[in-house]
Amino acid sequence: MAAAEIAAAAEEKFRGKLSASCIAVVVVLVGLPLWWKTTETYRASLPYSQISELDLLLLDISVPVEVVFARGTLTAEQQKKLLPQTQFSQKQNQLDGKTGFKYRYEKTYRAVTGLEQDAIMSKNVEGAVVTLSQVYESSAGLVVIYVVPADSQLLPDEVTVYIGKHRACFLRSPVTGSHSVEDVLQDIDDSIEEILQTMSFTDDMVVAALSSRVPSGTIGTDSLTASTTAFKSSLGYEITFSLLNPDPKSHDVCWDIEQAVNNYVQPFLDKLSFVANFSVDSQILYYAVLGVTPRFDKTSSSFSLTEDSLPHVINPVEAKLGSNVASSYPVLNFLLYVPEYSHSPLYIRDSSGSPVESNAFHSSRWGGIMIYNVDHQQLNETRLPVPVKVDVARVMEVFLAQLRLLMGIQKVQPPPETVIQSPGNMVVTDWETDRLLWVRTVENIATATNTLTSLVQLIDEIGNIVINDNIASEVYSAVASVQRSLQELEAGRLMPAFQASKKAITSSEKAFFDPSLLHLLYFPDDQKFAIYIPLFLPMCVPIVLSLLKTGMDCKWRRKVD
Structure with missing residues (x-):
């Protein structure tokens, strides 16, 4: 038993x-x-190696240039040796260890066609511009230079270069029959270089577009000014026109803003519709003052705002503007201010004390303000409030000039003996649009690569960030779009490069600002232990004690044996 x-x-x-x-x-x-x-923490796979390659950004930009020789500019021997021919001229600018760019002009020399020669033979240069634009449809980024004979009557005697409103210009030939082919190329290239600096991008413009990747100390003053004046590249912009009437008891102001926008602003926005989405709204604000007391000038019996006081005008006014639509897009504010009766007339004066002709000023990356004076004599002779009908043509002329600057369309200073055709009803010329596209493409690429590398750094530093499949898909799309945009720039295809860069911006920002990245950001490891220890500790104690007892028994048996 x-x-x-x-x-x-x-x-x-x-x-x-x-x-x-x-x-x-x-x-x-x-x-x-x-x-x-x-x-x-779930993390989908990301193209880390490709993103690290994009962090080292050396842009390779190709600008296609066609040099077309009209009849009578070259001798038969010169034409036989020179045409057709393609040449390249390359420049490079290394900004720092990770960022730089090089660009080359791909110049193709050819003879004029029959239809082009007929247009050049006319004595009306503006008509020739229209005819050539219909005969020869050029792609974005292309610059066409027509070399006409030195005695051509197409250009006025004092004009050497005439830049049309499309993508073509006329150059009075500096070539003579005694020139060799090398001399011909040298003389033509000197003139072409000046034309391209006007009709295409410049080094300063590209440097300004890459400013987000480069320390501020490495950027020159001219480039820095160009980069801070215009708004940064965005998928959309909101434009707000505001009429400020601080003294409605004295002024009954009305403006036909809808018709003004349709007649003056909308053609400009339609021309840039492929660059970004635009929305326009307007408002009238009463009892809204500038916040700066103007000084009275006894000599002119008027009030004035000095150049030093202008920065203090914006903040008090901006607080009263508000926003009709909640949006993440930048807002461009254009204010028309009718001075109150006690401060009329009011003029803006420059540093020398002279009145500014437009009586307006603009603020970088914000908008512009124009002061609209009412006839002082009318105020004294008419019962108050005085009806005031705004001359929207004069106002919109000023606002359009400011809008061009804020969108990055800088005013070009032509070289001597050069005439630039007015855009007319086009509002903005084709080559000005191309200049903007070059800059925006480079800026989009720089922003997208910054966003992608920042996302990778954030993932490496914070282990609790979740990377779901949607974010990974957007990252892959952004990387592919940047690579495609770089390839298109290298091939000289501006429009496809710009469209790819827009896609890169969209995908990279969707990935970086995805709300799911924050799901576990505020759930650190110490909180995990606080949750799991009370759950697993009671279960693990008896198991561990049993294993210890078993181990002690085994050890005791070995000693007995």
């Missing part, structure tokens, strides 16, 4: 040890991996 009980007790003790061992094995081999897998 005693032997049977001892055997049963030993068997029971063995089963207990076996159970504890099996539970420990299951916990270690199954429980821990399962717990680790189900509680880990």
